Amino acid sequence: MSPVWISVVVIGLATFAIRAAGPLLLARRTPPPRAQAALEHLAPALLAALVVTQAVGGDNGGFTVDARLAGLAAGAAALLLRAPLLAVIAAAAATAALVRVVA
Amino acid sequence: MRRVTDPQAPEPGRRSYLEGVRVAAPIGVAAFVFGLSFGVLARAAGMGRVAPVVMSVTTFAGSAQFAAVSILGAGGGLATAIAAAVLLNLRYGPIGLSAATTFKGPWWRRAFTAQLIVDESWAISQRDDGRLDRYLLVGAGLLLLVCWTTGTAVGAIAGDLVADPESLGLDAAFPALFLALLWPQVRERSRLLAALGGAAIALALMPFTGPGIPIVAASLACLIGARRPA
Numbered sequence: 001m002s003p004v005w006i007s008v009v010v011i012g013l014a015t016f017a018i019r020a021a022g023p024l025l026l027a028r029r030t031p032p033p034r035a036q037a038a039l040e041h042l043a044p045a046l047l048a049a050l051v052v053t054q055a056v057g058g059d060n061g062g063f064t065v066d067a068r069l070a071g072l073a074a075g076a077a078a079l080l081l082r083a084p085l086l087a088v089i090a091a092a093a094a095t096a097a098l099v100r101v102v103a
Numbered sequence: 104m105r106r107v108t109d110p111q112a113p114e115p116g117r118r119s120y121l122e123g124v125r126v127a128a129p130i131g132v133a134a135f136v137f138g139l140s141f142g143v144l145a146r147a148a149g150m151g152r153v154a155p156v157v158m159s160v161t162t163f164a165g166s167a168q169f170a171a172v173s174i175l176g177a178g179g180g181l182a183t184a185i186a187a188a189v190l191l192n193l194r195y196g197p198i199g200l201s202a203a204t205t206f207k208g209p210w211w212r213r214a215f216t217a218q219l220i221v222d223e224s225w226a227i228s229q230r231d232d233g234r235l236d237r238y239l240l241v242g243a244g245l246l247l248l249v250c251w252t253t254g255t256a257v258g259a260i261a262g263d264l265v266a267d268p269e270s271l272g273l274d275a276a277f278p279a280l281f282l283a284l285l286w287p288q289v290r291e292r293s294r295l296l297a298a299l300g301g302a303a304i305a306l307a308l309m310p311f312t313g314p315g316i317p318i319v320a321a322s323l324a325c326l327i328g329a330r331r332p333a
Contacts, residue, residue, distance in 0.1 A: 003181045004150050007171055011188040012161035018192055020214035022199030023206050027213055030204065034329045039201040040233030041328030043226055044294045045301030046194060047285040049321030050222060052305045053314065054166075055278035059173070061313045071275025075282055085283055086129035092279030096272030 071096030123242020135254040140268035142258020148176025159255040167191040190315030197322040219244025226284035300324030
């Protein structure tokens, strides 16, 4: 098997197992109240981390500040103006593209 | 989509997966375009036409796929590529915990339905009571899977026709998308604190670890919520 296919199979199986673990092993168990309360705060914690890593993350770890940050600012402005989701995404992409043309 | 009264329509209280499809439609557009750029990149990295599409169906996780393909394309080695992708997908461990009681049916069905969990489908299916809306998650996940895979196929086959995704600003679309998904979730003070904590943990770790670890570690910020049991 070529390295490409090995990576496809191994990454696919690992991802399958990671995703299935919770719903397979803990499906019949109601989490204790404190654990449930913590899990209710998982989405904001992870989404905020994704915003940060996708906005200023470098290819191999570390920080890279580039046009993405301007795009994110435009997206935030669109959110403040209560723009629909597609407009938020479009504003971010268009701003980043514009900054790259100008810079 | 307009709602019509229809004698065949599910009775009130019964929900439809179409709702998830509808809510996720704008994200589907972004997923298609990003799948397109993944297909182009994977083809350029020497993966051929079929492997990228198979990867999009089975792995179904943008950042991990991009990382693996760019490492392979740069000659970075198989083990490095696999490790980077798996690290980036480790966040689906804690995410899966929050979805542990979401799916019904026999074990194999729960295992396969759980594969529809991606950041976006998971984020939009959050209910006010802290549990996940199965219909939103499955509908959104299916739509995103179709968009992501179709985009990959088009990109891998007709890749030469597509412009560089960065010149289109597409890499800026995702932080904005995640911000938009975060926005409605931080009205409560404790959730805002969890978000700030998650961002702070990620920022603090980013200079020292490879991609993936900062996001997994950020999930610890959810413990802020454990102070006050529901």
